[in-house]
Amino acid sequence: MASKATSSLPRSVAAHAILISYTVLALFPVILIIFNSFKTRKAIFRSPLSLPDAESFSLIGYRTVLEQGDFFGYFQNSLIVTVVTLLLVLLFGAMAAFALSEYRFRGNTLMGLYLALGIMIPIRLGTVAILQIMVGAGLVNTLTALILVYTAQGLPLAIFILSEFMRSVSDDLKNAGRIDGLSEYTIFFRLVLPLVRPAMATVAVFTMIPIWNDLWFPLILAPAEETKTVTLGAQVFIGQFVTNWNAVLSALSLAILPILVLYVIFSRQLIRGITSGAVK
Amino acid sequence: MRSLKLDNVRKSFGKVEVIKGVDLEVEEGEFVVFVGPSGCGKSTLLRIIAGLEDLTDGHVLMGDEIVDNVPPSKRGLAMVFQSYALYPHLTVRGNMRLGLKQAKMPSAEIAERVKRAAEMLHLEELLERRPAELSGGQRQRVAIGRAIVREPKLFLFDEPLSNLDAALRVNTRLEIANLHRVLGSTIIYVTHDQVEAMTLADKIVVLNEGRIEQVGRPIDLYRTPANRFVAGFIGSPKMNFVEGAAAERFNANSIGVRPEHMTITDVDAIWAGNVNHIERLGSDTFIYVNTADSGLLTIRVPGEIAFEVGDHVGLFAEDQMVYRFDKSGAAIRAG
Numbered sequence: 001m002a003s004k005a006t007s008s009l010p011r012s013v014a015a016h017a018i019l020i021s022y023t024v025l026a027l028f029p030v031i032l033i034i035f036n037s038f039k040t041r042k043a044i045f046r047s048p049l050s051l052p053d054a055e056s057f058s059l060i061g062y063r064t065v066l067e068q069g070d071f072f073g074y075f076q077n078s079l080i081v082t083v084v085t086l087l088l089v090l091l092f093g094a095m096a097a098f099a100l101s102e103y104r105f106r107g108n109t110l111m112g113l114y115l116a117l118g119i120m121i122p123i124r125l126g127t128v129a130i131l132q133i134m135v136g137a138g139l140v141n142t143l144t145a146l147i148l149v150y151t152a153q154g155l156p157l158a159i160f161i162l163s164e165f166m167r168s169v170s171d172d173l174k175n176a177g178r179i180d181g182l183s184e185y186t187i188f189f190r191l192v193l194p195l196v197r198p199a200m201a202t203v204a205v206f207t208m209i210p211i212w213n214d215l216w217f218p219l220i221l222a223p224a225e226e227t228k229t230v231t232l233g234a235q236v237f238i239g240q241f242v243t244n245w246n247a248v249l250s251a252l253s254l255a256i257l258p259i260l261v262l263y264v265i266f267s268r269q270l271i272r273g274i275t276s277g278a279v280k
Numbered sequence: 281m282r283s284l285k286l287d288n289v290r291k292s293f294g295k296v297e298v299i300k301g302v303d304l305e306v307e308e309g310e311f312v313v314f315v316g317p318s319g320c321g322k323s324t325l326l327r328i329i330a331g332l333e334d335l336t337d338g339h340v341l342m343g344d345e346i347v348d349n350v351p352p353s354k355r356g357l358a359m360v361f362q363s364y365a366l367y368p369h370l371t372v373r374g375n376m377r378l379g380l381k382q383a384k385m386p387s388a389e390i391a392e393r394v395k396r397a398a399e400m401l402h403l404e405e406l407l408e409r410r411p412a413e414l415s416g417g418q419r420q421r422v423a424i425g426r427a428i429v430r431e432p433k434l435f436l437f438d439e440p441l442s443n444l445d446a447a448l449r450v451n452t453r454l455e456i457a458n459l460h461r462v463l464g465s466t467i468i469y470v471t472h473d474q475v476e477a478m479t480l481a482d483k484i485v486v487l488n489e490g491r492i493e494q495v496g497r498p499i500d501l502y503r504t505p506a507n508r509f510v511a512g513f514i515g516s517p518k519m520n521f522v523e524g525a526a527a528e529r530f531n532a533n534s535i536g537v538r539p540e541h542m543t544i545t546d547v548d549a550i551w552a553g554n555v556n557h558i559e560r561l562g563s564d565t566f567i568y569v570n571t572a573d574s575g576l577l578t579i580r581v582p583g584e585i586a587f588e589v590g591d592h593v594g595l596f597a598e599d600q601m602v603y604r605f606d607k608s609g610a611a612i613r614a615g
Contacts, residue, residue, distance in 0.1 A: 181353030
C-alpha cells in the first residue's frame with residue numbers, strides 16, 4: 001500500500017507526530033494512575049508527575065485494597081455481570097439482527113427504528129422506573145438486576161451494527177443452506193455467525209467497556225456488600241473528608257487488568273471489523 | 281412426461297409487481313434457459329421454482345403435485361448459484377455431502393455418490409481442500425458437484441458462468457452441456473447472455489419486465505421472433521431497426537435486418553452512408569455505417585474486408601431477410 005506515489009517522508013512524519021501525541025494524551029492519565037499507585041501518600045502529593053523511586057516506592061495502597069473489603073468478591077461480581085451480559089447481548093443481538101436483516105415482515109422497518117431509538121435515548125433516563133420494577137420484582141441487590149439492565153442497554157447498538165453486517169452476508173449462501181435442508185437456526189449459527197465474527201468482536205468491546213466502568217446502576221440497584229462491583233468498591237476509599245488516595249489509585253489500577261485481557265482477546269477481530277465496515 | 285408447470289405465477293414486492301403472470305410447461309429431460317435483460321424477473325422466477333421465494337398468486341407444479349408450500353429441500357431439486365455459495369467452513373467433501381447428511385442418507389451411499397460426482401467433475405484431488413483454497417473454476421465445479429450428488433429431478437442454474445473468465449466460461453459451458461447429456465435430468469438455467477442461451481438450450485424462454493415474450497427452440501427464435509424485443513435480444517451483433525420511410529416501403533411501422541443479412545453493394549443500395557467504425561475479429565468484420573436517414577447500421581461480413589473509416593458505402597438486404605413489425609412491436613408475418 002505504501003507506494004512511493006502515496007507516501008512521502010514529511011507526510012509520514014506528520015502523521016506519526018499526530019498519532020503519537022494523541023496516544024500520549026490518551027495514555028497519560030492511565031500511566032499517571034499506575035505510577036502513583038506505587039507511591040507513598042506524601043510522594044503522590046509532593047510530586048505527582050515523578051516516577052516512584054527507592055524512597056517513595058510503597059505498596060501500601062495495594063495492601064489496603066486487598067485487606068480492607070472483599071476486593072476479590074468485587075472483581076468476581078464485575079466479571080460475572082460483564083461476561084454474562086456480553087453473552088446475552090451477543091446472542092440476542094445477533095438473533096434479532098438476523099431476523100431484521102433476513103426476513104420481510106410487517107413492521108420490520110418500524111422495529112428497526114424502535115431499536116435504534118435505544119441508541120439515542122440513554123437508559124439512565126429511566127432509572128426511577130427501573131428501580132421501581134426491580135423493587136417490585138424483588139431483584140434489588142442482586143447481580144441479575146444489573147445483568148438485565150445492561151443487556152437492555154447493550155442490545156440496541158449490537159442489533160444496529162450486526163444487522164448492517166448480516167445484510168452483507170451472501171443471500172446465495174443462506175439459500176444454498178435452505179436447499180440442502182438446513183434449519184434456519186443451523187443457517188444462523190453455522191453459516192452466518194462465523195462470517196460476522198469481526199462485527200461480533202466490535203460489539204463485544206463496545207458493550208463491555210461501559211458496563212465494566214459503570215458506577216450508576218451498581219450504586220442504585222446493587223449497593224449491598226456482596227453484590228458490589230469493582231467501580232463501586234473503589235468508592236469506599238473516597239470519603240467526604242478524607243480520601244485514601246493510595247487505595248483508590250491501586251483499586252483503579254487493578255480494575256484495568258481484567259478488561260485489558262478481554263480487550264486483547266477481542267482486539268485482533270475488532271480491527272478487522274472496523275476496517276471491513278469502513279472499506280465496503 | 282411433464283416435469284414442471286408454472287400456472288399463472290405472479291410475484292409482487294410491496295406494490296411493485298415483478299412477475300406478471302407466467303405460464304410455462306417444462307418436459308422431463310429438457311434444458312430450458314430463461315434469458316432476458318437484468319431486472320426482467322428471471323432470477324426471481326427461478327427462486328420461486330426453488331421455493332426460496334413465496335409467490336403472490338398462481339401455482340408451481342412439479343409432476344402433478346402442487347408444491348407452493350413445500351420447503352426447498354423437499355422439492356427434489358438442486359441449485360447452482362452465481363456466487364458458488366460454498367460453505368466456507370467445510371471441505372469440498374463436506375460441501376458435497378451436507379445436503380445428503382441432512383436428509384439422513386446412509387453414509388456408505390453418501391460416500392459412493394460423492395465419489396461418483398467427484399470423478400465426473402475431476403474433483404478427486406481437491407476433496408479435502410476448503411473453498412478458499414480453490415480457483416474460481418474449481419469452485420464452480422464443486423458447486424455443480426454439490427448439486428449432482430442430490431440426484432435431483434430438477435437442476436436450477438442461476439447465472440453460473442458470469443463470474444468466470446471468457447476461456448473458462450466456454451469450457452464450463454461444454455461441461456454443463458455434457459452433464460445434461462449424461463444425467464438426462466431436467467435443467468432450468470438462467471442467464472442474461474444470449475450466446476449461452478442459444479448454445480445450451482433445448483428451449484429458450486425470453487423474459488422481459490416480468491412477462492414471457494416468447495418460448496421456443498433457439499433457432500426458431502432466431503428465424504421467427506414474435507416481436508421486436510425478441511428480435512433485438514437474440515442474435516449478435518444486435519439486429520438493426522429502422523423506422524420511417526424505409527419501413528413504410530415494407531408496409532410496416534418498423535423493420536429489422538440482422539447484420540449478417542446485409543451486404544455492401546454499389547448498385548441497388550437501399551441505404552448509403554459513411555463507415556463510422558470497423559471491428560476486425562479475423563473470422564468476421566463488423567462495419568458500423570452512419571446513414572443519413574436511418575442512423576447507425578451494423579453489417580457483419582465474414583472474413584476480412586478492405587474498407588477504411590470514412591469510406592462511402594451502399595447497403596443492401598434481400599426482401600425476405602427483412603423482419604417487419606407493427607406499431608405495438610409485434611412481428612408481421614409474410615402473407
